[in-house]
Amino acid sequence: MTTLVGVGVGPGDPDLVTVKAANLLAKADVVFVPVADSGETGRAEQTVLFYAEAWRVQRVVFALHDRQHTARREQAWDDAAAQVARWFTEHPGGTAAFATIGDPCVYSTFTYLAETVRGLVGGLDVQLIPGITAMQDLAARSGTPLVEGREMLSLFPMTAGPERFREALRRGDAVVAYKFGRMLPETLAALRDTERLDGAVYGAGLGLPEEDIRPARDLDPMGRGPYLSTLIVPPKRTGRGHGLR
Numbered sequence: 001m002t003t004l005v006g007v008g009v010g011p012g013d014p015d016l017v018t019v020k021a022a023n024l025l026a027k028a029d030v031v032f033v034p035v036a037d038s039g040e041t042g043r044a045e046q047t048v049l050f051y052a053e054a055w056r057v058q059r060v061v062f063a064l065h066d067r068q069h070t071a072r073r074e075q076a077w078d079d080a081a082a083q084v085a086r087w088f089t090e091h092p093g094g095t096a097a098f099a100t101i102g103d104p105c106v107y108s109t110f111t112y113l114a115e116t117v118r119g120l121v122g123g124l125d126v127q128l129i130p131g132i133t134a135m136q137d138l139a140a141r142s143g144t145p146l147v148e149g150r151e152m153l154s155l156f157p158m159t160a161g162p163e164r165f166r167e168a169l170r171r172g173d174a175v176v177a178y179k180f181g182r183m184l185p186e187t188l189a190a191l192r193d194t195e196r197l198d199g200a201v202y203g204a205g206l207g208l209p210e211e212d213i214r215p216a217r218d219l220d221p222m223g224r225g226p227y228l229s230t231l232i233v234p235p236k237r238t239g240r241g242h243g244l245r
């Protein structure tokens with residue numbers, strides 16, 4: 001069976017790779033990793049190298065930080081899918097893993113890749129292995145329960161625009177923000193204006209040597225965060241069982 005497996009390798013700490021993912025990374029014929037065109041070792045790649053020998057790892061270049069749906073990004077998806085499809089032509093019946101940070105079903109390049117490779121490789125079996133997401137890691141490291149009782153959770157990419165982020169904050173739900181590094185001032189302003197700054201927790205570089213976790217109110221209101229920054233805004237809670245009331 002020709003198999004492509006999208007495997008989540010967590011946000012950064014290699015100890016946060018599941019046993020299932022580690023087993024696959026140890027035995028797959030090849031492990032593809034997404035990298036930016038800068039030539040640097042990719043974030044997923046750094047974790048993969050704890051579990052797979054370098055000779056089984058192949059880089060696939062993506063326009064990882066293009067924020068819009070650009071032609072350059074479309075071209076990168078096509079080129080990446082063609083590279084993976086070529087590998088299957090040369091290794092019929094092989095198993096390829098594609099590693100992605102966090103979970104492969106949460107804002108992951110795997111979604112686009114799998115769709116395109118399916119169209120190129122007949123009889124391809126696509127499977128998924130979940131991974132621990134950045135929001136789960138930040139919740140655990142900062143001791144912030146994400147949701148309790150009847151509370152609701154919105155996961156919000158700041159690239160969707162600050163207005164929709166403000167709407168989610170005004171509703172009072174638990175809100176998690178991703179992809180806001182360059183938009184940190186707008187993100188903090190939205191928290192202040194909706195009176196949700198107190199209790200919000202910021203985490204950058206989770207599980208990595210540069211990890212920085214702190215209350216959002218301690219951040220420079222005009223500063224910028226790195227691309228790998230996550231924010232948890234818990235609902236206002238008043239004591240045990242608040243979310244059940």
Ligand SMILES: C[S@@+](CC[C@H](N)C(=O)[O-])C[C@H]1O[C@@H](n2cnc3c(N)ncnc32)[C@H](O)[C@@H]1O
Nearest residue numbers: 011102103106133134178179205206228229230
């Ligand atoms: C393209 S999304 C990938 C999400 C990932 N698939 C997940 O399940 O968490 C990239 C965003 O994930 C968050 N992220 C991923 N890894 C992180 C880390 N180590 N530290 C902080 N935020 C991280 C950041 O908000 C970043 O902008």
